[in-house]
Amino acid sequence: MAEKPSFSDILVQGRNILKQAGIEDWELDAWYLLGHITAMGRAEYFLRELEMVPENIVDEYYKLINIRASHVPLQHITGSQEFMGLNFLVSSDVLVPRQDTETLVEYLLPYVKNKHVLDICTGSGCIAISIMKLGGAALCRASDYSKKALSIAKENAVLNSVDIEFVYSNMFENITGSYDIIVSNPPYIRTEVIGTLMPEVREHEPLMALDGGEDGLGFYKIIGSEARSYLRQDGIIAVETGYDQGRQVMDIFKECGYKNVCVQKDLSGNDRVVAAIMP
Numbered sequence: 386m387a388e389k390p391s392f393s394d395i396l397v398q399g400r401n402i403l404k405q406a407g408i409e410d411w412e413l414d415a416w417y418l419l420g421h422i423t424a425m426g427r428a429e430y431f432l433r434e435l436e437m438v439p440e441n442i443v444d445e446y447y448k449l450i451n452i453r454a455s456h457v458p459l460q461h462i463t464g465s466q467e468f469m470g471l472n473f474l475v476s477s478d479v480l481v482p483r484q485d486t487e488t489l490v491e492y493l494l495p496y497v498k499n500k501h502v503l504d505i506c507t508g509s510g511c512i513a514i515s516i517m518k519l520g521g522a523a524l525c526r527a528s529d530y531s532k533k534a535l536s537i538a539k540e541n542a543v544l545n546s547v548d549i550e551f552v553y554s555n556m557f558e559n560i561t562g563s564y565d566i567i568v569s570n571p572p573y574i575r576t577e578v579i580g581t582l583m584p585e586v587r588e589h590e591p592l593m594a595l596d597g598g599e600d601g602l603g604f605y606k607i608i609g610s611e612a613r614s615y616l617r618q619d620g621i622i623a624v625e626t627g628y629d630q631g632r633q634v635m636d637i638f639k640e641c642g643y644k645n646v647c648v649q650k651d652l653s654g655n656d657r658v659v660a661a662i663m664p
């Protein structure tokens with residue numbers, strides 16, 4: 386390569402390094418990292434792609450590319466992830482907000498206006514914060530059993546200018562009050578499956594947020610039975626599930642005595658949300 390590369394040169398090189406390293410979204414990620422360090426949007430990049438890149442940016446770009454090539458999640462490098470059109474800070478202490486989880490938020494949004502909402506296992510706070518910000522809930526409490534996660538979630542509430550009451554709690558242990566809606570994206574991956582996940586997830590995301598125990602269903606059993614003591618009559622319980630857990634979680638909720646138990650599919654057509662009504 387010429388000794389003074391252009392933006393286009395380093396982008397091509399960045400893509401190649403990521404592709405060689407077996408990074409699934411190599412093209413996109415090479416671009417996101419360039420956008421991240423230059424603060425250039427797509428349009429500005431196309432205007433400037435043949436310009437020479439300042440040397441410090443070349444070095445910094447390859448540094449980030451090499452970190453990504455070692456399977457550190459993109460969002461741990463950029464420090465943020467968009468969810469429901471809002472920006473969230475992320476770190477290795479919280480699950481990176483997923484598009485799948487937008488299915489859960491979108492399902493609940495029509496019901497949350499002026500309601501009292503409880504989010505169990507809030508992690509980055511993405512569910513509670515987007516429900517508050519986009520749905521206009523009257524009150525939202527959000528809990529997690531990780532103090533580090535709660536401190537990220539608090540930062541995210543400030544970043545998105547919403548008032549959420551955060552509670553340090555092992556599931557319902559420190560929860561008080563009654564709610565119109567209880568929502569959760571609990572850990573649901575079966576323990577034996579964790580080792581087969583992508584290295585980005587397996588090695589860099591918090592195990593505590595992923596591991597759902599031997600059958601992956603332990604947290605749904607707790608939520609199903611405990612939520613009954615906190616849900617108002619005709620209140621809604623809604624949880625995210627693994628793509629193959631819809632039927633089993635519906636059965637758990639039916640056994641707990643909820644009515645109108647139903648499953649919602651995500652954008653890929655997989656079961657993703659199970660919801661029910663408090664009788």
Ligand code: GLN
Nearest residue numbers: 570571572573574594595
């Ligand atoms: N959907 C996440 C994953 O695929 C898992 C989320 C969870 O366990 N709540 O890794």
